[in-house]
Amino acid sequence: MMKLRQDLVLRKVGDDYIMVDPSQGMVDLSKVHTLNETAAWLWEQLADKDVSVKQVAELLCDRYDVSYEKAVEDAEALVQEFEKAGLLEA
Amino acid sequence: MEANTASELTNYYYEIAGLQLELRFPSALNLDHILPSFVGFRAEHSSGTSVAVVTFREDEVPSEEEWGTLRSDISLVWGDNFRFYEQEDAFVTLIKHKVKDKQWMMKSTKDFKESRIYGKAEDPRMGEFVSWLLMVVFGQVGLQHRLILIHASVIAYQQKQGVAFLGKSGTGKSTHSRLWLKHIPDTELLNDDNPVVRLEEDGKAMIYGTPWSGKTPCYKNKCVELKGFVRLEQAPLNRFTWKKGTESLVAVLPSCTALRWNKDLFNAMTDTLSQLVEQVNVGYLECLPDADAAKASHNAFFEEKVETGS
Numbered sequence: 001m002m003k004l005r006q007d008l009v010l011r012k013v014g015d016d017y018i019m020v021d022p023s024q025g026m027v028d029l030s031k032v033h034t035l036n037e038t039a040a041w042l043w044e045q046l047a048d049k050d051v052s053v054k055q056v057a058e059l060l061c062d063r064y065d066v067s068y069e070k071a072v073e074d075a076e077a078l079v080q081e082f083e084k085a086g087l088l089e090a
Numbered sequence: 091m092e093a094n095t096a097s098e099l100t101n102y103y104y105e106i107a108g109l110q111l112e113l114r115f116p117s118a119l120n121l122d123h124i125l126p127s128f129v130g131f132r133a134e135h136s137s138g139t140s141v142a143v144v145t146f147r148e149d150e151v152p153s154e155e156e157w158g159t160l161r162s163d164i165s166l167v168w169g170d171n172f173r174f175y176e177q178e179d180a181f182v183t184l185i186k187h188k189v190k191d192k193q194w195m196m197k198s199t200k201d202f203k204e205s206r207i208y209g210k211a212e213d214p215r216m217g218e219f220v221s222w223l224l225m226v227v228f229g230q231v232g233l234q235h236r237l238i239l240i241h242a243s244v245i246a247y248q249q250k251q252g253v254a255f256l257g258k259s260g261t262g263k264s265t266h267s268r269l270w271l272k273h274i275p276d277t278e279l280l281n282d283d284n285p286v287v288r289l290e291e292d293g294k295a296m297i298y299g300t301p302w303s304g305k306t307p308c309y310k311n312k313c314v315e316l317k318g319f320v321r322l323e324q325a326p327l328n329r330f331t332w333k334k335g336t337e338s339l340v341a342v343l344p345s346c347t348a349l350r351w352n353k354d355l356f357n358a359m360t361d362t363l364s365q366l367v368e369q370v371n372v373g374y375l376e377c378l379p380d381a382d383a384a385k386a387s388h389n390a391f392f393e394e395k396v397e398t399g400s
Contacts, residue, residue: 009357011364014335020343020360022350030343030350034336 002051003089004082010035010043017043021086033085038064039078051088053079099145104131106228107237107286107298107313112140113224116148116211124217125224127301127309142231144196144224146207151195157182161351176351183226185219194219200352202230225284225302229347233358237288238366241345242319243267244297246280252297252314253391254285256345257322262379264306266322269384280314282306287316289362295369318371320387321345325376328386338372339363 008019017040021031035043038060045059056075061068082088102113102121110133115121122129158177163170175182181202185194192213198205205227207220229239242254243263247270255263263282270277280297283304287297299310320330321341333341348359373390377383 007353009360011360013339013364013367016335018336018339018364020339020356022356032336032340032343 002079002083003048004043004046004051005087005089006047008033008087010040012040019087033087042078051079051082097147099147101136103133103136103140104128104301105133105137105311106131106300107232107288109141109228109232109235109237110136110138111224111228112136112143114143114145116146119211125221125301126217127221127303127307130309130311131301141235142203142205142227144205144207144227146209146220148211149208151184151190151193151208152197157184157195161349174349181349181352183223185222194223196223196226198227198230201234201354202227221302225300228286228300230349230352230355232286232288233348233355233362235288236358236362237286238359238362239284239286239300239302239347240342241283241347242285243282244280244285245270246278246312246314247274247317247388247392248276249278250314251317251392252280252285253317253387254287254297254319255322255387256319256342258344261322261324262377263322264304265379266320266375266377266383266387269379269381270388273381273384274388279306279308280310280312282308287366288313289365289369293369295366316366316370317391318373319345319367320373320375320390323374323376325378327376328378328380328383329376330386330390331374332390333372333374338367341372341374342367 008021010017010019017035019033021033042059049055053072053075056078057071060066060071060074098117099114100117104111158175161174161176163173171186173184179200181198183196187193194209196205196207207223232239242256244252244254245267246252255266257263267279281299281303284300284302285297286300287295290296295316296313297316298313301309303309319342342363346359346363348356350356375387
């Protein structure tokens with residue numbers, strides 16, 4: 001079961017949704033993740049929930065007028081993106 | 091009454107960016123001589139609560155086994171002559187020296203509200219080290235009061251509006267301030283290295299002079315409204331661009347001081363910063379070290395846009 005990292009705080013700056021990720025290395029270079037509106041909305045919905053393709057696809061179907069197949073496609077891409085960016089709990 | 095005068099401590103109070111800092115140092119020491127850059131910030135009496143208390147007693151620096159987990163030995167803002175260690179309920183800041191006897195060390199509670207400095211009062215560099223350790227304390231404590239200690243050179247324009255120049259060491263922050271002083275009328279240097287920005291109760295962003303100013307002795311106990319930040323980058327031309335949203339935050343973030351391993355302090359910093367960059371203007375200036383560079387940033391902030399062809 002995968003979860004979103006609890007230590008990251010989603011903030012709105014201007015029109016952007018961002019999360020500042022303090023680097024854990026020796027040098028103080030922080031990473032800033034930017035999310036689009038849909039990803040930011042999903043981030044809020046997924047707090048404390050299991051981050052699975054099924055879960056994300058269902059959320060997308062509830063909110064948007066989209067076929068389940070398309071939603072699964074987008075959900076797969078998003079979960080992969082979250083994982084690649086290190087936004088999921090290890 | 092014990093007659094142990096050697097261990098008697100005197101309380102000193104300083105007000106920096108509206109926050110009271112309390113030092114407890116041996117009465118035999120003259121703190122105004124040790125910390126000359128702090129004299130202009132000193133208050134005779136306590137006025138309310140101290141946000142941080144720092145005690146110094148001449149003592150051996152505790153041995154290495156007691157320092158904890160090494161967290162960092164380099165900082166973009168603080169250079170590389172120190173080490174930060176983390177313990178279960180404390181942070182240890184160490185100023186390194188080849189000779190063990192000349193090391194300085196500070197042990198702080200995790201919120202930096204209480205710290206104790208260890209070192210030798212006969213060390214000719216005591217003032218420099220204590221001042222630096224106090225900057226570490228103030229920077230972290232300030233975060234809990236919507237205040238950020240930034241690495242910047244800042245000018246006050248017409249005595250009422252401040253512009254802070256940011257950039258990596260050697261980019262020319264100080265040079266850019268000097269160019270303003272020379273070419274823009276009614277300009278004053280407020281601080282050359284470590285000013286403080288603060289979101290006031292009324293939501294206004296202010297920038298304050300501090301007792302820390304790098305190599306330039308410019309320790310002004312005053313503040314002006316913060317008009318904005320400019321990140322500088324050396325270039326073969328002068329070009330100014332405004333930054334919005336994420337880009338504005340990314341432009342300012344590397345110049346802010348917050349210990350990353352303390353989640354609360356780091357989040358307090360990003361909270362304040364996110365609000366700040368919405369309040370003030372953030373620009374990016376590719377620049378030469380010349381008069382036109384100063385005019386470019388001045389015009390961007392203070393000149394009204396002239397419509398061409400009207």
